[in-house]
Amino acid sequence: MFKLFNNKRLFILLITLVTFIVLMGFSLGQRKTLSWPENFLRDTTGFVQKLFYKPAGYVAGFFQDIGTLNELAEENQRLKILAAQYARDKAQFNFIKAKNEQYEKDLQFTKAQKNMYKYEYLISNVVSVTTEPGNNTLVIDLGAKDGIRLNMSVTSIEGLVGVISNVSNFTSTVKLMTMMDINDPNSQPPIAATAVNKEGKTFGMIESYDQQNGMLLMNKIPVGDPIAKDDIIISSGIGGRYPRGVPIGTVEEVKVGQYGFTSTAIIKPAAGFQDWKELFVVYTEERVE
Template identity: 60%
Template sequence: MLIGLVMFIILMGFTFGSRVGLTWPEKFVRDTVGFVQGVFYKPASYIAGFFEDVRELKDVYEENERLKKAVAQYARESAEYNMIKNDNINYMNLLKFTETQKQKYNYDYRPANVLSVNQDPNNHTLVIDLGAKDGVRLNMSVTSVDGMVGVISHVGNFTSTVKLLTTLDPQDAKRQQIAATVSDKDTFGIIESYDKKTKMLKMTRIPEDDPIKEGDLIVSSGNGGVIPRGMIIGTVDKVEVGEFGLTRTATIIPAANFQDWKTLLVVFAPEEPKG
């Protein structure tokens, strides 16, 4: 019936195309077709919307389950961390640590807004809105919520320049190297370069019998006194035999993504006492 009505309207359009206005039979047919279309369209749209809501509800449920697991894991890790922290404080008191020694790894993370980014591949830097007046010093570490970004290379009164890890180059006479370790193993290595093609960091000088393996979390060891201990660098992608066969080399996937930053964190480590 609907098809017949539509064809009738088309035919009348061809027949009376030159007229201005419609006759009452034509108006009746047009209104009838519109009514019939509405009768079929509305239920169909309600049904489609219902199934779309069901799909969204399923996605929300799955996301809720993932969040529950994450919260439960965080609670367990938080409790374990507090126990270890209290044990550590007790051991330091028993061993008569000085207050400076106790505060050595008590870092303060201060947020800084990114003002500008220099995309020059040979001098990849950015400028943040913290400077000397805020206590920023040369070689302070800068990190994102994901992982370490770089170090402070220049300090002004109100702004500072951050040299990114993507500028690490073993051929650079003033190169910045990072002593690194695996978060839960007795591992040693040096983060010394960044491959612009693969977008990977290179960790060298790893002992031949080191237990490092794919998937391990790499953090700064704190050796050398420049980069604080525990800064997240990335995860191991693969481990290979070193250049002369006496050591091993690891390819590291950086934790930070090195793009689209708006806010970063400057790491304020306690200053070593002078004298």
């Protein structure tokens, strides 16, 4: 009886060992599909992982949302500050505007004086470009029929480009700022200029363009003028030929003149004088002298 029991245990052990070896070989072999025990084990494991990972993901997402809410709160605070600043600036602007209108009324400004700094921007397409030495010009598709007149300013999105030098019925020629030369009477007229946030304190005349380094020269800057490197130069509007506030360029360097009475600012043009497709003509009503 004891012997039979031992034989049965040995038989079960052998069957188990053979089954294990077969399963090992079956698992290690190259198969396209998994066996049902492997499928069962993988599905069970995946289900358990899903039970734990999904809540964990919710918890992690919750804390991430809390962090995002903090960022949104800070951004909202900054926007509130900007909105308050805008409200103050708008109120200040409206106040200054009302005072100016009152001054115009009290001083009996003429219509031409009231419209001096009221501009319209007419968009135009560039028809052709001439890059001959001493003749950097381009032609736009606006002319006399559109109200274009000589010496109107032409700008790009970046800044001042040049002036209208010739007008026909349907097209106009633009003389670029790269043609500015103080010694050439046929050159583009000088530009009265100032610096942003230094209006009334900074003044000079942009009279020429240095062909070698591609820089504009702002001359006749008086002694003690606060102009400095990185200042943004704009047209001052003095003289009425050029519109007020048009970007011209950025100061690269300020040099004191030979005798120390004036300075010259080296200005990097804002316009860049690139291959433009569209430009804007600054339109103003014709002034009756």
